[in-house]
Structure formats: C-alpha cells, structure tokens
Amino acid sequence: MAEPQQELDQAQQAHQTLQEVSDALDSGRxxxxxxxxxxxxxxxxxxxxxxxxRKSRDVLWQLTDPEDYGEILDELNEDVKDALVSQMPPEKxxxxxxxxxxxxxxxVLRSLPDDVSKEILxxxxxxxxxxxxxALAYPEDTAGGIMNTDVTTIRGDVELDVVLRYLRxxxxxxxxxxxxxxxxxxxxxxxxxxxxxxxxxxxxxxxxDVMDDADEAIPVDASDSDVASLFERRDWVSAPVVDxxxxxxxxxxxxxxxxxxxxxxxxxxxxxxxxxxDEDTFAPVFQSTKRRSVWLGANVLAALAxxxxxxxxxATLEQMAAIAVLMTIVPSMGGVAGNQTVALVIRGLxxxxxxxxxxxxxxxxxxxxxxxxxLVWACIIGGxxxxxxDDWLLGGIISAAMLTNLIVAGIAGVTIPIFLKKMNIDPAxxxxxxxTTITDVIGLSVFLGLATIxx
Amino acid sequence: MAEPQQELDQAQQAHQTLQEVSDALDSGRxxxxxxxxxxxxxxxxxxxxxxxxRKSRDVLWQLTDPEDYGEILDELNEDVKDALVSQMPPEKxxxxxxxxxxxxxxxVLRSLPDDVSKEILxxxxxxxxxxxxxALAYPEDTAGGIMNTDVTTIRGDVELDVVLRYLRxxxxxxxxxxxxxxxxxxxxxxxxxxxxxxxxxxxxxxxxDVMDDADEAIPVDASDSDVASLFERRDWVSAPVVDxxxxxxxxxxxxxxxxxxxxxxxxxxxxxxxxxxDEDTFAPVFQSTKRRSVWLGANVLAALAxxxxxxxxxATLEQMAAIAVLMTIVPSMGGVAGNQTVALVIRGLxxxxxxxxxxxxxxxxxxxxxxxxxLVWACIIGGxxxxxxDDWLLGGIISAAMLTNLIVAGIAGVTIPIFLKKMNIDPAxxxxxxxTTITDVIGLSVFLGLATIxx
Numbered sequence: 001m002a003e004p005q006q007e008l009d010q011a012q013q014a015h016q017t018l019q020e021v022s023d024a025l026d027s028g029r030x031x032x033x034x035x036x037x038x039x040x041x042x043x044x045x046x047x048x049x050x051x052x053x054r055k056s057r058d059v060l061w062q063l064t065d066p067e068d069y070g071e072i073l074d075e076l077n078e079d080v081k082d083a084l085v086s087q088m089p090p091e092k093x094x095x096x097x098x099x100x101x102x103x104x105x106x107x108v109l110r111s112l113p114d115d116v117s118k119e120i121l122x123x124x125x126x127x128x129x130x131x132x133x134x135a136l137a138y139p140e141d142t143a144g145g146i147m148n149t150d151v152t153t154i155r156g157d158v159e160l161d162v163v164l165r166y167l168r169x170x171x172x173x174x175x176x177x178x179x180x181x182x183x184x185x186x187x188x189x190x191x192x193x194x195x196x197x198x199x200x201x202x203x204x205x206x207x208x209d210v211m212d213d214a215d216e217a218i219p220v221d222a223s224d225s226d227v228a229s230l231f232e233r234r235d236w237v238s239a240p241v242v243d244x245x246x247x248x249x250x251x252x253x254x255x256x257x258x259x260x261x262x263x264x265x266x267x268x269x270x271x272x273x274x275x276x277x278d279e280d281t282f283a284p285v286f287q288s289t290k291r292r293s294v295w296l297g298a299n300v301l302a303a304l305a306x307x308x309x310x311x312x313x314x315a316t317l318e319q320m321a322a323i324a325v326l327m328t329i330v331p332s333m334g335g336v337a338g339n340q341t342v343a344l345v346i347r348g349l350x351x352x353x354x355x356x357x358x359x360x361x362x363x364x365x366x367x368x369x370x371x372x373x374x375l376v377w378a379c380i381i382g383g384x385x386x387x388x389x390d391d392w393l394l395g396g397i398i399s400a401a402m403l404t405n406l407i408v409a410g411i412a413g414v415t416i417p418i419f420l421k422k423m424n425i426d427p428a429x430x431x432x433x434x435x436t437t438i439t440d441v442i443g444l445s446v447f448l449g450l451a452t453i454x455x
Numbered sequence: 456m457a458e459p460q461q462e463l464d465q466a467q468q469a470h471q472t473l474q475e476v477s478d479a480l481d482s483g484r485x486x487x488x489x490x491x492x493x494x495x496x497x498x499x500x501x502x503x504x505x506x507x508x509r510k511s512r513d514v515l516w517q518l519t520d521p522e523d524y525g526e527i528l529d530e531l532n533e534d535v536k537d538a539l540v541s542q543m544p545p546e547k548x549x550x551x552x553x554x555x556x557x558x559x560x561x562x563v564l565r566s567l568p569d570d571v572s573k574e575i576l577x578x579x580x581x582x583x584x585x586x587x588x589x590a591l592a593y594p595e596d597t598a599g600g601i602m603n604t605d606v607t608t609i610r611g612d613v614e615l616d617v618v619l620r621y622l623r624x625x626x627x628x629x630x631x632x633x634x635x636x637x638x639x640x641x642x643x644x645x646x647x648x649x650x651x652x653x654x655x656x657x658x659x660x661x662x663x664d665v666m667d668d669a670d671e672a673i674p675v676d677a678s679d680s681d682v683a684s685l686f687e688r689r690d691w692v693s694a695p696v697v698d699x700x701x702x703x704x705x706x707x708x709x710x711x712x713x714x715x716x717x718x719x720x721x722x723x724x725x726x727x728x729x730x731x732x733d734e735d736t737f738a739p740v741f742q743s744t745k746r747r748s749v750w751l752g753a754n755v756l757a758a759l760a761x762x763x764x765x766x767x768x769x770a771t772l773e774q775m776a777a778i779a780v781l782m783t784i785v786p787s788m789g790g791v792a793g794n795q796t797v798a799l800v801i802r803g804l805x806x807x808x809x810x811x812x813x814x815x816x817x818x819x820x821x822x823x824x825x826x827x828x829x830l831v832w833a834c835i836i837g838g839x840x841x842x843x844x845d846d847w848l849l850g851g852i853i854s855a856a857m858l859t860n861l862i863v864a865g866i867a868g869v870t871i872p873i874f875l876k877k878m879n880i881d882p883a884x885x886x887x888x889x890x891t892t893i894t895d896v897i898g899l900s901v902f903l904g905l906a907t908i909x910x
Contacts, residue, residue: 018810019810019811022812041688041689044688051807051809051810053813053817164654167654168654168655168657168658170655172655173654173655177651178633178692195633195650195651195654196632199619199623199628199650199653200626200627202623231713232713233498233502233530234496235498235631235710237631237633237709254692254713255690257713258686258709258713258716261713261717262720265717265721266802268724269720269723269724269798270798270799270802272724272727272798273727273797274794275799281802281817282816282817285820285827286827288820289824289831292792292824293828293831295795296788296792299787300784300788300835300836302787303783306784306787307784310779314780315776317772321769321779322769324765324776324782327779328758328783328895329755329758329759329762331783332758333751333755333758336729336751336754337751340728340729340750343725343727343730344725344730346724347725348736352502353502353506353736354736355473357473357474358473358477358506358507358737361737362508362737365740369740369743369744369747373748373751376748377755380755381755
C-alpha cells in the first residue's frame, strides 16, 4: 500500500520536492540535492527544472547526472530546453544525446546551431546518424518529423511460432510496441500483427492469416494535427508511417501524440491572450518583455482606433459628461460577448467541426444569441441608466447601442476566425484582438452617434 | 498507396462527407445517407454528429444503425450526447448500451435520469451489472470513475509458457492491453508483466522473475487530473488501479486519459472566455443564451464599476472632452497586459509549475516585465498624445497612468489566479474577469485622478 501512495504523492506534491530542493540550494547543501536528483526519474527532474526560477535551474542542471541529460531534454518545454542547451559545451551535448530515441534526438538537434548539431552527428555511428538524418529530412510538424525509426518488421508467410522464436532471440522490443509490422519482399507495408493477436492465437497459424490490413498507415507528409486527431478518434497506441510507395519508414507512438494534443490545446488558450505557447513560466525578463510588447503594440492600434472614434464626437462629450461616463459599457459588453463566440468557433475549427456546409447555421445561431442577450442586457442596462442618471433618452440610447453591438459581436465572432483561417492566419492569435477592435469601434460609434443625433 | 491516403483524407476532408450528407439530407435521399453511415466508423459518425446543425443531427441519428449507438455515444461531447439520449425511449437505450465497455457505460448512465439508468441496469446480466455498479460507485473525476474493470490477471509462480497457453485458450484480450497483472492469493496486486517481456523472454522462466513491481498502481481515489499527469510524464499506455488494501480493482487506458488531457486544456481556453467546455457548437439558442448570460452579467458589474469610477470625475470630464477621448486607452492596455500574465499563470498552475516556493520570483518577474513594458508604452502613448492633442501635461499624465497600470496588471495577473486557486475557485473561470475589473478601475482612477489634480 505504501508504494502506490508514494507514486501519486510525487505528482501531487511535486512542490514539496521543489521546496526541499530550493531550501537545500539556498543553504548550499549541494551534495544533498545531487543525491535527491539521483533518486528521481528524468521526467520528474524535467518538471522540477520547469518549475524552478532560472538561477536555481542552472544550479540544478549542474548537479544532475549528465547520463540523464538526454531523457530530461526530451521532456522539457522548448524555451527551457533552448536556454539550457545554449549553455552547454558541444562535447557535453554529444555525451548527453547518446542513447536518445531518434525522433527525440532529431527534435533536440533542430533547435541547436548548425555547427553544434553537425558535431553531434559526426560523433555518432553511421547507422544511427543515418536514422537521425532521415528524421531531420522531414518537416518538424509532419508525421515524418514526429515518427520513430525503430520499427520491428516480420514477414507474412511465416508461422506465429517462428515470430515468437525470433522475438525471444532479439530479447527486447522498442518502448510502446503494440504491433509488429508485416512487409513484403520490397519492404512495402502489407499489414500489422498486434501483440495481443500474437499471444492469443495458436502458434501454427501463419502471420498473414491473422494480421490486420495496412489501411491504418499514416503518409509521411501528413500534418501532426491530423495525426493527433486520427490517434484520438481511433484510440491507437501506435501506427506505422509509410512513404508514397507504401514503404514502411517509421512509426508514431501515443506518447508523442499526447504531447501534440496538449500543445495544440494550450496553443489556443495562450494565443488568445497574446502569448507564445513555448513561453517558459520563468523566462528572462527582457525576453518576455520583448515578446509581449508586440501584442501590446497591436492593442495600442486597437485602443487608438477606439479613441479616434470618441474623438469624432468630442463636441457631444463636451456637452454632457454623463455620456463619457457611460461610453465604456457598450464596448465592454460587446467585447465579452464576442469573445465567447470566438472561443467557441476557434475550438470548433480546431476540432474540424466547422466548414462550408454548416457555417451559415452557426452564424444565424450566434446572431440569434446576440439578439436575445442584447435584448436582455439592453433592458437591464437601460433601466440602470434611467434610474442612475434620471434620463429616459440616455437610457434608450444605451439600450439601442447595446442591442446593436451584441448582434455585431455574434456575427463578427463567427466570421472573423473563419475569415482568418481562410487567409491562413492563426485565428487563435489574431481573432480576439480583431473582434475587440470591431466591437469597440462599433459600440462607441453607435452609442456616441445616437447621443449626438438625439441629445 | 490508395488506402492510407483514403484514411487520412477522412480526417482532413470530414467536411466533404458532411457536405455530401447534408446535401443528401436536403434532397431527401435518406437511403443514400443510411448506406453512407453504414460504411463509417462509430468515431467518425460521432464527429459528423458534432459537426452537424441540430436538425440534420436528429435525422442522422435516426438513420444510424442502432447497433452502433453505444460506441457513438461514448465518443460524443457531453452536451450533444445528453440531447440525443434525452430523446431516446428507455428500451432503445437499453439496446444501445449493450456491449459497451463498463467505464463508458457508467459514463453514459451518469448523465441519464435515475429511472432510465435503473431500467438499463435491470436488463443487464448480473456479472455485468455488478461491474457497472462498481464503476458508478466512484466519483466521475477520480481514477475509479474512469477505470475499466476488464483486467486480465495471472499468478506469479507459473512459467511464461503456461501464461501463453492460458491466453491462447482465452482467445482474446481487452482493447489496449499492454500488460497482464500479477496478483497473489488474496487478489492483491504484486506486479505486472508487459506483453513485450512475455514474448521476448524464454518460455521456461517464471512470471515473478521478469515482472515489474506494483509501484505504478494508481489509488482508486486519485483525481483524474493527477492520473493524466502521471500518464503523460511516465509515457504509460495503461496502468492498474488498486483500492486501499492494494486489491486490483481495474485499469486505466491511455485512450481515456487522452480525453481528459484534451478536456483539461480546452477547459482553460473556454473558461477564460466565459464559456462552458461542454458547450455544443450547435447548441440550442435559448440554452446558450441563458448560459452565456451569467458571464455577461458578471461583466455588467465590472463595467458599472468602471463607469462609477469615471462618474466620480464627472467634473473633470465636463471640463475637457479630450480626457474622455483618451481615458479608454490606459484600461485597455492594462487589461491586455494583465491577461497575458493570467494566461501564463493559469497554465503554470495547471501544469503544477507554480507553488509556494516560487511564487515570489514569479511575482517579481511579472512586475518587472510590467515596469519595462510600462516604460516603453508610456513613452510611445505619451508621445502620440503630445503630438495629437498638443498638450505636454496630458501626455505626461497618460504616461504616468500607463506605467502604473501595467505594473498593477503584472502583479494582479500573478496574485489573482493564485488567490482564486487557494479559495478553491477555478482561476480560469474567474481570473480574466477579475483582472480586467482591477486594471479598468485602477487605470481609470489614476488617469482621471491625475487629470483632476493637474488640469
């Protein structure tokens, strides 16, 4: 009973470790920390590094056993990895990358300066180097970029007993192997034999009689998001990757797909707030300032656009300060309502739920929701204004502006992300800002325009 | 070559199917649609249903083979599932749920009215009913709630050859089986034998000599997020679940964990925008209006708080309309900068990177970024205002307000989510709104306050 408890406490109480380690670092008990690190799994050390402020992180990295470097680097967030790798001398890096999986090594090499990665490749034996170079030849965000080349292949015309004897001779199988791939004499993939079939079937049966067809193979140039959605829908654990001639070139395993799924989902959240999803929680101040500044710059333009609208109505504002007091309410409600729609549409686009066949229905639905919520809040806000400012006209004007702006917000919330996607601009990155600009400008124009006409 | 292409096209061009199906529905070619549905995998039908407007969805459901209902229901988004299930008569539901996995069936039963789920349970044979009732006894968001009870167990004191003969007799293994669980005479979990070990080891060796220890077992009351983070870090495909006496009660497989990972990540994005992550893209208008209204109501309070601040400075606003024109810029920049920090902190909290040991560093870092970006944008906006309004004093005032508000945004962006989490309020749900209220109120107060004092 003690052991599983301990296992889970490690996840829940990673912060206790973190606290202990940082206390030990503060008091200079480096030997103690080194011993603690030796008892930890590489993935837990990666987590500890990500959760550590930069100064402690560098000390921790020094105290970590270099033999674990490869596995730890593989688990780290991109920005954290880059920072650590950039400080390591090339010969240490060569040492660290020994024994990494080809896909993981290719992933690390991509982020290194060319001369360093060449040096590392130069130190590898020819077979390994060839494998890594094959992986590097494919773009990072394709099936080829995330696949592993350690496939176990068998022939279709042998009995299962022969396969079992072959595997016992081999003595081990790559991690996350749930199937063996069946190829013909030209190395073309013709099917796969799952391990469960292998062990539940009589040994005198031929492979080709119990194997599954090769129609699950992933083309090497498929995008990583498509691969992730296939894995998710088909509940796969691993899948073979083939080139255009149906030659088996590698396989993709669920552990790498899980990373893609999490990154894709995080990307939407971080992008909507104008953040890079690779951003390290403890990134250096100047680096973060520079990155975030770009987004703030875009917002300055949006804010100035809104200010220019109010500027056109300066005379009205001068006449009646109550209008200035109330003018922020309509844009604010429009922005919030519109961003609800934007979030729904961005998720729908990411999941592949929205396309030409149903975007009209979606638009009508969101416009209707905007109309209904517009009615509700027009009445409430209008009522508040009538009571607060004792001015029926002003209450009517703000109600009309609210209703208009919430309908606009619903329509813009659907059309902006779909339009951006069509223009090949990331809707998560630009959608929220574009929406807010429109609801600000329309909200202010309608409210101040009506006020100018009627007051 | 044709086959894998076809497979991937299915993912990329789900919309072509959708378009075809909706065309066929429009022209009343129901037989054609029924035939198309028969050729599709249950998970693809689920995707099609989610991507269909409500009217077509109901027709599609009628045209689907009831034998696939169970598997399809299991793949559907919660809101879509609830809507379809609520229309089905209980006897159809009983039929539909035949042959579902226990964990999936328990998941569906939870969302049904009590009398319907009792009727379904009553129709099952005793062994199955007992299994489902066991699963239902655990809360939905715990290991017990997501586990499957179809475990394959073996004893430790037998030779691998005996295990292989036993498995061949059994003839099949549950989906996503990558290990057999080894139990002692009291059904206590003592270890697991991976299939890869089973097939690469000589058959005359005993199970207990090659099995892995039981320290990977998950306590049945562990939270689903902890389970997901363990799977993600350890690259597991499946893991055993034990009760407090170390008795094996079930196992969790990666396909269910992938759903949790996606839902958790989506939850942050949707919540930040004030949306429920179960929301169906094509939800009924009234249901969506009501749900979103709550969030808009919260924003009304925030907008009124900001308006009350400007109201206190009505005299100043009356005196100089330029102040009203410019007063939206400072809150807008503060809101955007603060929400960048909020997104970073919410992700950090979700990943377990932020705790007592490092929150001070994080606060200092974000305050420093706020200070630096505040300086940059204070100069730029101040400059623009000086040129635009030809007023040095006004430029100075907006600069000072901008700098203050961006520092406040950095500090509030860190403290609000951490505080909410401590209060057991979901930081993703309330964090952005609370932050915006603070940056609006502070931004307006400082800008209008300084203007009142100096102009």
